[in-house]
Amino acid sequence: MSTSGILFAGFGGQGLLFSGKILATAGLIENREVSWLPSYGPEMRGGTANCSVRLSDEPIGSPIVSKPDILVAMNIPSYHKFISEVVPGGIVVTDSSLVKAHTDRMDIKRFEVEATKISQDEGLDGISNMILVGKLVKESGIISFNTLEKAVHKCVGEKKVHLLEYNIKAIKLGMSL
Amino acid sequence: MEEKVLMKGNEALAEGAIRAGCRHYFGYPITPQTEIAAYMSRRMPHVGGIFLQAESEIAAVNMVLGAASAGVRAMTSSSSPGISLKSEGISYLAGSDLPCVIVNIQRAGPGLGGIQPSQADYYLATKSPGHGDLHMLVFAPSTVQEMADLISHAFNKADEYRVPAMILGDGMLGQMMEPVILPAEREVKTSKPWAANGHQNKRPHNIINSLFLEADILENRILDRYKRYAVIEHNETRAENFMTDDAKILIIAYGASARIAKSALTAARKEGIAAGLLRPITLWPFPVKEINAAAENARDILTVELSMGQMVTDVKLAVQGRRPVHFFGRTGGMMPTPEDVLEEIRKIERNGSI
Amino acid sequence: MKVVYEKTSALTDQTLSYCPGCTHGVIHKLIGETLVELDVLGRTVGIAPVGCSVLAYNFFNVDMVQAPHGRGPAVATGLARSLPDGVIFTYQGDGDLAAIGTAETVHAAARGENIVIIFINNAIYGMTGGQMAPTTMPGQMTQTSPYGRDTATAGYPVRVCEMLATLDGVAYAERVAANTVPNIRRAKAAIKRAFENQVARRGFSIVEVLAICPTNWGMTPIDSISWLTEHMIPYYPLGVYKDKHAENTGGGGV
Structure with missing residues (x-):
């Protein structure tokens, strides 16, 4: 696949934009074409929000991911809104602590991760998004762990060492599931 | 660097x-x-x-x-x-x-x-x-x-x-x-x-x-x-030519819609449709000469905008009736997908000049 | 021959475009003398408004910018923030400053912009031929208040100095009048104090000058002076409304 469209969808405040930024940065480190586009506006204030990321080997036209190759759904409204848009053969990762819904689609690969619960159990409150990032990277292979780790360093900033460790721990956890 | x-x-x-x-x-x-x-x-x-x-x-x-x-x-x-x-x-x-x-x-x-x-x-x-x-x-x-x-x-x-x-x-x-x-x-x-x-x-x-x-x-x-x-x-006129040399369907679009048009025409090329894009970088001055040069071998022109059709009037003035100018736009904040634009390209390809 | 009086070098030789009896000329002179006395002619930029004094850019022998109607204080802000050593003043009428430019005036004052505003209040729109201004007196007849300003429908005149004095950003606000020789001398002192404030970077200073408009008031200049004295001064009391520097240094106002 020369182009991957990844859509993070959920509530504002769940770290959707940051998850997207980590992936886009990883793409940049691997010298690929990347784009990142948030939904903006009232969604920022707690409504449904999403973030489109593209990683590509060709120049990117539209940065809007309306038919995702990979969907990360972090709440029920987003899941219902986008599940039918995922391309056949696409990957869907859901936070099953928050999304309890079924689909009849047999042509997608669906992975359920109790990200919110696991993050609370593991002392990783507030970064369940990174557990999901770990899972999506493991299942899709769109980026290597090494690059991802470099991207976290770039996005978190070397000064915030504890946050750096938390994020990487969460990604590793997600990759182990 | x-x-x-x-x-x-x-x-x-x-x-x-x-x-x-x-x-x-x-x-x-x-x-x-x-x-x-x-x-x-x-x-x-x-x-x-x-x-x-x-x-x-x-x-x-x-x-x-x-x-x-x-x-x-x-x-x-x-x-x-x-x-x-x-x-x-x-x-x-x-x-x-x-x-x-x-x-x-x-x-x-x-x-x-x-x-x-x-x-x-x-x-x-x-x-x-x-x-x-x-x-x-x-x-x-x-x-x-x-x-x-x-x-x-x-x-x-x-x-x-x-x-x-x-x-x-x-x-x-x-x-x-x-x-x-x-x-x-x-x-x-x-x-x-x-x-x-x-x-x-x-x-x-x-x-x-x-x-x-x-x-x-x-x-x-x-x-x-x-x-x-x-x-x-x-x-000071500036424009970008993208696959215009042999384009039969010449798309004119700028800014965000040019990106979408590029994806669409790349897909059209894969279907054997000779589409190209002339992207104005300066809107005033408007690239009249550049458009006419790119339109020389084109059969149809398609203007794509995020509006009800504004730049299309300048495109029409530029080509002065020498080529049919079609328009495709979404407005109100809606973004066309590359597939939407591709469908327009296919339509023009099928119907030919009207 | 002994020279006993000379036109200030701060004014050009351009013939003033003002009507006979108008007080703009006197006020221009006071500003010009002040700029010469403070030796700041070379680093001053003045801003002309829209109104009778729109052509002020031809009269002052300093660099001048003609601003859109009411936007003088915003233009002055841009100049003051670009010329750290500049002396920036606006010259504005009542319609320009207190109607269309109220927001620009209030916020330049609130920010404490280091500028001087010379505000000419003659209770009427002059250049457009005598329409009601935000400072037109209750009952005053103008082209657009032909039966006299009716406060029930047209509201009340705005007292600019009193309003601006409530803002912490204002360093100095004084109202003076161009009706008598002693008052003109006081006006000069106020204008000078305002420019001194700016040279010392003390913030926003405004001098409101009550002025006459014989042409549009439909009176002789002498009757106009009397009308200003009898009708305007009671509504717009003269005096210092704020002088931060004097308060800080324990000195009195003018």
């Missing part, structure tokens, strides 16, 4: 402005351009510059008028409803021959409209930016890289011709992140002997003014300015 960084279009533009020597920014918050103001408020104190949040868009553009009168590189930014308010100032800036940059990160109108991306201010930017006979340079970036690069070019050209310049972006370009290589910091040494910066008792007083009560004098001022506009039209 600078390393590639991931940046939002709005922020890349703001950094590009600073690196182009802009140290005076006057703004007012409005979605989806507020990151420009926020970025400037963070950066300006570190580079000895001025960030000022004005009481209104009207005040902001008039602060730019004051700063430009003093001879410094000054800018303001806003989004569509705020640009309506700046029209007054833009007219005075043009009438007073003041160089500056105004950024419009367009959102949907009319009225308060919406906050999603739009290109419905094309007429406002190119046809009627303010009352009176006037033009303003209008640049249309279509990547984050161009957001960073064109702002510097806009400042240079504004200074060179003593005209206001506009960067006409949209919410998508403003909000999206893409890798960008930031332009190098450049020292600006533009001589502005006309500036109102204090005569130091060494020269006659300078007057920055747009009022000429004698009609013949005013007409001559305008005629002189239009001579300058003619030079601009001759020298």
Whole structure:
């Protein structure tokens, strides 16, 4: 696949934009074409929000991911809104602590991760998004762990060492599931 | 060379402005351009510059008028409803021959409209930016890289011709992140002997003014300015050709819609449809020659815009009936997908010229 | 021959465009003398408004910018923020400053912009031929209040100095009048204090000058002076409304 469209969808405040930024940065480190586009506006204030990321080997036209190759759904409204848009053969990762819904689609690969619960159990409150990032990277292979780790360093900033460790721990956890 | 960084279009533009020597920014918050103001408020104190949040868009553009009168590189930014308010100032800036940059990160109108991306201010930017006979340079970036690069070019050209310049972006370009290589910091040494910066008792007083009560004098001022506009039209037109050499269906689109059109025509090529894109980078001056050259071998022209069809009138004027000009647009903040545009291309391919 | 009086070098030789009896000329002179006395002619930039004094850019022998109607304080802000050593003043009428430019005036004051505003209040729009201004007196007849300003429908005149004095950004606000020789001398002192404030970077200063408009008031200059004295001064009391520097240094106002 020369182009991957990844859509993070959920509530504002769940770290959707940051998850997207980590992936886009990883793409940049691997010298690929990347784009990142948030939904903006009232969604920022707690409504449904999403973030489109593209990683590509060709120049990117539209940065809007309306038919995702990979969907990360972090709440029920987003899941219902986008599940039918995922391309056949696409990957869907859901936070099953928050999304309890079924689909009849047999042509997608669906992975359920109790990200919110696991993050609370593991002392990783507030970064369940990174557990999901770990899972999506493991299942899709769109980026290597090494690059991802470099991207976290770039996005978190070397000064915030504890946050750096938390994020990487969460990604590793997600990759182990 | 600078390393590639991931940046939002709005922020890349703001950094590009600073690196182009802009140290005076006057703004007012409005979605989806507020990151420009926020970025400037963070950066300006570190580079000895001025960030000022004005009481209104009207005040902001008039602060730019004051700063430009003093001879410094000054800018303001806003989004569509705020640009309506700046029209007054833009007219005075043009009438007073003041160089500056105004950024419009367009959102949907009319009225308060919406906050999603739009290109419905094309007429406002190119046809009627303010009352009176006037033009303003209008640049249309279509990547984050161009957001960073064109702002510097806009400042240079504004200074060179003593005209206001506009960067006409949209919410998508403003909000999206893409890798960008930031332009190098450049020292600006533009001589502005006309500036109102204090005569130091060494020269006659300078007057920055747009009022000429004698009609013949005013007409001559305008005629002189239009001579300058003619030079601009001759020298400063810019457009990008993408697969136009053998294109039978020539797409004309700028900014965000050009990106979508590019994806669509790449897909069309895979289906054996010879489509190409002519992307205006300057909207005023409009690339009339470039369009006609690209249209030479084309059978049909398709204009794609995020509006009900504004630039399409300029395309029609450019080709003067020599080619059929089709239009496809979405408005109100809706974005067409590449598939939507591809379907239009297929339709034109199937139906041929009507 | 001994020279006993000379036109200030701060004014050009351009013939003033004002009507006979108008007080703009006197006020221009006071500003000009002040700029010469403070030796700041070379670093001053003045801003002309829209109104009778729109052509002020031709009269002052300093760099001048003609501002859109009411936007003088915003233009002045842009200049002041670009010229750290500049002396920036606006010259504005009542319609320009207190109607269309209210927001620009109030916020330049609130920010404490280091500028001087010379505000000419003659209770009428002059250049457009005598329409009601925000400062037109109750009952005063104008082209657009032909039966006299009716406060029930047209509201009340705005007292600018009193309003601005409430803002912390204002360093100095004084109202003076151009009706008598002693008052003109006081006006000169106020204008000088305002410019001194700016040279010392003390912030926003405004001097409101009550002025006459014989042409549009439909009176002789002498009757106009009397009308200003009898009708305007009681509504617009003269005096210092704020003088931060005097308060800080324990000195009195003018």
